[in-house]
Each structure stands twice: as structure tokens, then as C-alpha cells.
Amino acid sequence: MLGMTLAHRLSRAGLDVTLLEASSQLGGLASAWSLGDVVWDRHYHVTLLSDSFLRALLSELGLEQDMRWVQTRTGFYSGGRLHSMSNVVEFLRFPPLNLADKLRLGATIAYASRIKDWRRLEEVPVSDWLRRWSGRRTFERIWLPLLRSKLGDNYRRTSAAFIWATIQRLYAARRSGLKKEMFGYLPGGYARILDRFREVLQDEGTCILTGFATRRVAPGEGGVIEVEAEDGRRLAFDRVVLTVAAPLAARLCPTLSEEERGRLEGVPYLGVICASLLLKSPLAGFYVTNITDDGFPFTGVIEMSALVDRAQFGGHSLVYLPKYVDPDDPAFALPDEELQRQFLAGLTRMHPGFRRADLLCFKVSRVRRVFALSTIGYSRRLPAMASSLPGLHIVNSAHILNGTLNVNETLQLAERAAACLLSEAGAGPC
Numbered sequence: 001m002l003g004m005t006l007a008h009r010l011s012r013a014g015l016d017v018t019l020l021e022a023s024s025q026l027g028g029l030a031s032a033w034s035l036g037d038v039v040w041d042r043h044y045h046v047t048l049l050s051d052s053f054l055r056a057l058l059s060e061l062g063l064e065q066d067m068r069w070v071q072t073r074t075g076f077y078s079g080g081r082l083h084s085m086s087n088v089v090e091f092l093r094f095p096p097l098n099l100a101d102k103l104r105l106g107a108t109i110a111y112a113s114r115i116k117d118w119r120r121l122e123e124v125p126v127s128d129w130l131r132r133w134s135g136r137r138t139f140e141r142i143w144l145p146l147l148r149s150k151l152g153d154n155y156r157r158t159s160a161a162f163i164w165a166t167i168q169r170l171y172a173a174r175r176s177g178l179k180k181e182m183f184g185y186l187p188g189g190y191a192r193i194l195d196r197f198r199e200v201l202q203d204e205g206t207c208i209l210t211g212f213a214t215r216r217v218a219p220g221e222g223g224v225i226e227v228e229a230e231d232g233r234r235l236a237f238d239r240v241v242l243t244v245a246a247p248l249a250a251r252l253c254p255t256l257s258e259e260e261r262g263r264l265e266g267v268p269y270l271g272v273i274c275a276s277l278l279l280k281s282p283l284a285g286f287y288v289t290n291i292t293d294d295g296f297p298f299t300g301v302i303e304m305s306a307l308v309d310r311a312q313f314g315g316h317s318l319v320y321l322p323k324y325v326d327p328d329d330p331a332f333a334l335p336d337e338e339l340q341r342q343f344l345a346g347l348t349r350m351h352p353g354f355r356r357a358d359l360l361c362f363k364v365s366r367v368r369r370v371f372a373l374s375t376i377g378y379s380r381r382l383p384a385m386a387s388s389l390p391g392l393h394i395v396n397s398a399h400i401l402n403g404t405l406n407v408n409e410t411l412q413l414a415e416r417a418a419a420c421l422l423s424e425a426g427a428g429p430c
Contacts, residue, residue: 032191075286
């Protein structure tokens with residue numbers, strides 16, 4: 001979506017744009033796939049009422065009017081039990097915490113949602129910040145399990161800006177005017193969005209080449225930049241924008257300075273192993289179930305059919321089971337059959353009524369670099385968008401400094417980068 005949006009803005013400005021994609025289809029992390037006869041998103045996505053950049057793009061594509069908005073429920077699996085945490089009354093009844101703990105937890109979230117200067121939080125470890133504001137018991141019973149489920153041991157080097165960005169995202173809908181969380185989806189999912197986006201790009205004159213896996217980006221003769229594919233194809237451009245993960249960009253661009261390459265290679269990422277399960281019946285009706293107990297092979301449960309009309313899934317239920325891991329985690333090498341065995345065992349533990357006969361389809365997506373870790377002092381070490389190679393810019397999700405990785409933040413980054421590229425003095429601010 002980052003590369004597509006950049007191509008969209010540059011094409012509309014009158015530039016001759018070619019969009020190169022290594023995969024056979026557009027979309028990257030937002031792409032769709034088939035689960036039997038059902039076509040839906042390969043990873044879970046949700047739209048908030050406050051997602052102004054995404055909603056503006058959907059309006060340009062003629063799709064925004066078809067969005068459907070739903071009030072969802074949130075679950076917590078803690079102490080071997082499933083709890084609903086979808087309103088104030090349920091929060092006050094939440095057994096793992098006493099009243100004082102709950103008040104401190106609520107105050108922490110409310111305080112974080114009102115902080116404007118996120119940069120000072122970059123200098124504070126997230127564990128220290130949460131202990132200070134929520135207290136030791138709340139940190140150990142709630143925050144620490146959640147941090148470990150999302151970050152593993154990387155939580156030790158993650159700054160408080162991470163939890164700030166997470167809270168800002170979750171409470172954005174409330175700040176937009178409603179006192180309840182309204183989540184949205186487009187019937188047809190991202191497959192429909194991407195199909196329409198491709199049509200618009202082609203109508204604007206963008207040349208789209210899929211199956212173009214880039215091997216090298218380097219200066220060519222006559223001041224151009226040459227892009228070489230794994231299959232030997234070579235293309236020359238006046239300017240190139242790379243939207244791949246930072247370490248990959250360093251590998252593709254051997255002529256960058258040693259300092260630039262070091263910055264790119266030094267951006268820490270987390271990957272994901274995400275299973276999609278198509279089930280005959282729903283599980284519990286929670287859009288998100290957070291897990292604070294140990295021993296689960298996945299880091300949360302996202303029941304998409306608690307948000308999306310089950311008619312979109314042929315009357316069935318769609319569930320995502322993500323596992324966030326380091327890029328070199330051995331779990332990436334596990335076969336689908338072993339992951340299925342582990343994940344279904346965990347799902348049965350959480351939902352004893354779940355029957356394996358209800359499973360219609362199980363597919364696994366593996367992505368080694370999904371989002372950059374917000375480590376201490378992260379923004380000070382981030383590579384600039386403009387590189388030392390004239391005409392080459394590197395723009396990726398690592399440049400999202402004050403938000404979490406989601407489509408709206410990605411589009412906001414694309415708009416900022418496009419404005420920079422189109423300005424006469426763009427190379428400086430970038």
C-alpha cells in the first residue's frame with residue numbers, strides 16, 4: 001500500500017511511474033488469499049472512524065461509501081478463564097486485578113492517551129514507564145504478559161513510545177466523537193480495495209510489473225539508476241523509491257555509504273507467523289482476545305467474523321492466530337502441519353468446546369520483517385529517506401515514528417514522502 005500510494009500521487013502529478021512488485025500480486029502485507037472458496041485478507045486489518053488517510057483514499061477509489069461500521073467486543077484470557085472487557089462494568093469486574101489496580105490501569109491509559117510529546121517517551125524503557133504509572137502488580141499481571149506476547153524479550157529494549165502509540169491507536173475512535181469503539185471493514189476485504197486500486201493506477205498511466213524480484217539497485221551510465229531483477233532484467237530510471245524493509249534496502253544498494261548501510265541494517269524488526277482458520281462456527285464473539293497466561297503458541301486471537309458479516313465467509317467464521325517473533329526465530333522453519341498441531345492445541349485449551357471437526361481450512365503466512373521495534377532513542381538512529389545516491393530514496397514502515405504499523409499510518413507516511421519527493425527542495429527535508 002505504501003508503494004501503490006506513492007505511485008498514485010506521483011502519477012497524478014504528471015510523472016512517468018513504473019511500479020515494481022516481487023510477488024505475483026500487489027498489496028504486500030495487505031494482500032489477499034483463498035481459504036477454500038473464501039477470498040479474504042492474508043493478515044488481519046481493521047479500519048477506525050478516525051483513519052482519515054485510509055478513508056480519504058477509499059473515497060478516491062469510490063469505495064468509502066460501502067464501508068460498514070460495527071461495535072465490537074474485547075476479551076481477555078487470564079487465569080485459565082475467558083473474560084469480557086468490553087465496557088466499564090466488565091472492566092471493574094475483571095478478577096485478576098483489585099480496585100486500586102484497575103484505577104491505576106485506567107489512569108495509565110487515560111494519561112497516555114493525552115500525551116502529545118511522544119519523543120520524550122523514546123528515552124524511557126516501556127517496562128519502567130508502565131511500572132511507574134500502573135504499579136508493580138498491574139505490570140506483572142497485565143502489561144508484562146501483553147508485552148511478551150507482542151515483543152518477546154525485545155520488550156526490555158523497547159521504549160515507552162511503543163505503548164503510547166498503541167493506546168493512541170485504540171482510543172482514536174473515542175476522540176473522534178463517539179464514546180464507543182466502532183471498527184469498520186469493506187465488503188470484499190482488501191482484495192476488492194487492491195483490485196480497484198490497480199485499475200486506478202493503470203488508468204493514470206502507471207506501468208505495473210509484478211514478478212519483478214529486485215536483486216540490485218545501483219548507478220547506471222548517464223546519471224540514471226539501474227534496477228536489476230533476479231532473472232537478469234534491467235530497467236533504468238531517473239529516480240527510484242525503495243519501499244522494502246530497511247535491512248533489505250541495504251543489501252540491494254551496495255553503493256550506499258557505510259554509515260547509511262549501518263543505519264539501515266541496524267533497524268530492528270519483528271516478524272509474524274499468522275495462521276488463518278476458517279471454522280464452521282464462531283468461537284466467543286470477541287474481535288480481539290488478549291492472552292496473559294503463559295504457554296500459548298500464538299500471541300492473541302482475532303475473530304474476524306465478530307466484526308465482518310459471516311456472509312463474507314460463506315456463513316463460516318474466520319479466525320487469525322498471530323505469533324510475533326524475531327526474524328531468525330526457528331519457528332519460521334516449522335512445517336504447516338506442526339504449526340497447525342500446536343495452534344489447535346492452544347485453541348482447544350482456550351475454548352474447550354472447540355471441535356477439530358469444525359476446522360474447514362488452515363493456512364499460514366510467514367513474514368520475517370513486519371514492523372520496526374521502537375527501541376530507546378529510535379528516531380535518532382533512523383536513516384533519512386533521501387540517500388547518498390542521487391535520485392534514490394528509501395521509504396518504508398520504519399519511518400513511522402509516532403504510530404503503530406497499520407494501513408492508515410502507512411498511507412500517512414506515503415503522503416508525507418510524496419510531498420517531499422514532489423517539492424523542489426525535497427531531498428533536504430527527507
